[in-house]
Amino acid sequence: MDYRCAHRWAFPKWGEALELQQAQLEAPTGHEVTVRVTHCGICHSDLHIQSGGFDMGGGKTTSLERGGTKLPVTMGHEIGGEVVEVGPDVSSVKVGDRVVVYPWLGCGECPTCQSGNDHLCNKAARNLGMQLPGGYADLCRVPHDRYLVPVGGLDPARAATFACAGITAYGAIRKLPEATADDWIAIIGAGGVGMTGVALASALTRAKIAVIDPDPVKRESAIAHGATLAVDPKEADATRALLKATGNNILGVVDFVGSESTSSMAVNIVRRAGKVVIVGLFGGEFRCGVPLFPFKSMSVEGSYVSGLNELRELMALAQKIKLPEIPLTLRPLSQVNQSLEDLAAGRVVGRIVLQP
Ligand SMILES: [Zn+2]
Ligand SMILES: [Zn+2]
Structure with missing residues (x-):
């Protein structure tokens, strides 16, 4: 097979609802990996991303567009799934592995990224779910296998939420x-x-x-x-x-x-x-x-999300100590628009995790 067809829920314009789009995924090269998404958490920051910016106070807002995020945007940065395809240079994971995806990618090459602090890269932000297509899709292309963390004995829905909610808490407490x-x-x-x-x-x-x-x-x-x-x-x-x-x-x-x-x-x-x-x-x-x-x-x-090493540490810690079981609501991915509306209206207790 030369390519796969990814089905992505993306918004075509800032502030608009998400619509189902198709994209061709060429066979992975180098260290690229294709993950079949099984779970993707909805984060409150998706509402900011969809609206196009963040409130910076004093009537000012940031513009994601000026920051390099291009339309259409496939959001979703709390991604869990199964490896279905690997590039020729991948050795750390194999087809069939259950993984959580670290989404806060930078350029991947500078000393900051090489130390596992991709989220603080000063050169280029390539976050999955913003600049790169994220997990509101059946398939997600990850640029390098080092961003995949094995799920181990954890509940895969809960483990997916560690990629943002979990490491955000962990990174702050560590400071x-x-x-x-x-x-x-x-x-x-x-x-x-x-x-x-x-x-x-x-x-x-x-x-x-x-x-x-x-x-x-x-x-x-x-x-x-x-x-x-x-x-x-x-x-x-x-x-x-x-x-x-x-x-x-x-x-x-x-x-x-x-x-x-x-x-x-x-x-x-x-x-x-x-x-x-x-x-x-x-x-x-x-x-x-x-x-x-x-x-x-x-x-x-x-403190802004956290590094790849912290995601690995947190996933190991969660298998040793009991973390609070924040209520999770599983919904089909096709309910993504309704779910974002429910979140915006404050009708969500805990976290919604979507399943393609
Ligand atoms: Zn988030
Ligand atoms: Zn970098």
Whole structure:
């Protein structure tokens, strides 16, 4: 067979619904691999991608088009599947292997990419589901076999979500300073990614964990996943109560929401010489009094998904420790448009995973 026919759900114009398109996939060359997609998670950032940009605050938005993403776009970056075809230079996987695909590809050649930090490549972004066709399709072409991680004993639907939601939580928790048992870590936002962050922080650090979320169900669930304290930020004096309960000893804060109000809360609750890690892409402007930086000697760091090595580490860790079972809803790929609408309307609890 010289080529295969891929069926992709792609949007032809920014902001428009996805439509089914066909594309010819030539036989893989070099290190290329064709994966038959069995699962693909829907991520909240797909809504931003479909709309064409992110809210940068102050009325400004980014443009994905100016950033090199070309129409039509086949989204889907939480891809799990089976290897069906390999290029002549591939030796790390074989036909029939079950894999999760690392989607955050860079140029693949610079020192940053070679070290496994393709997501931070400064030369070229070639993310699957943005610049390259992603997993809302029956077949996905992966440029190199090194981006494939074996599923092992994990549930393949859950493992697929590690490629974005999982490593986003893992990468952020790994950036926190070394903590003692007296220190506190605050986690803002206990949605799917935040809740995984709570479980990972409780498994990987000695600190006590405080969770900040307006939803009482999520606060209760956070306690079940290892948090010591859960606070409602809408309550009057929430910040003061939190500082009192933690003895003003919050060494690290991870903001999984990334809004104006949560980022300013983060810098207000972190202790001296502490660190704030901003992960969420809700949008807006970061407001913070400049003298707070020297007064607190604090650092503020961003965390964007994570590297290929972190995906491998997380997949190994998930086979050793019990991570929270964020509710998954399996749906046929043909329901992708309805599923994106449901996500935009806030009707999704946990994560939708599509199956071609
Ligand atoms: Zn994502
Ligand atoms: Zn690179």
